[in-house]
Amino acid sequence: MNHIPEIIRTIPFEHYILLCSCLFFIGLMGVLIRKNVIIVFMCIEIMLNAVNLLMVAASAFRGDSAGQIMVLFTMAVAAAEVSVGLAIIVMMYKNFKTTNIDLFDRLKG
Secondary structure, eight states: OTTSOHHHHTSOHHHHHHHHHHHHHHHHHHHHHOOBHHHHHHHHHHHHHHHHHHHHHHHHHHTOSHHHHHHHHHHHHHHHHHHHHHHHHHHHHHHHSOOBGGGGGGGOO
8 A cells, every 4th residue: 555645645546436426326316206208317427427536546556557548548438428528419309399208208210
């Protein structure tokens, strides 16, 4: 544990795990409970950011950069997911004048 910088050792790894678990649970509850598509996408982003934070913390505590590189790729995929998701939301609002998630079954071709 001597190779870990002093600034990282000030917060124990268990606190990172607790914070990331709470963030992931909040996002999961938002996805399961909410009906607005925009809020559901925001909750999915909270879940992705919780996983990213845990990967960065784990890689910092291990002393390698593999987790941080993985976070970079995860953020790129999340950006693509948001752009496609927002395009779907805009088209849904244009057609149905609502962002209620229960109307997604009407989008069948």
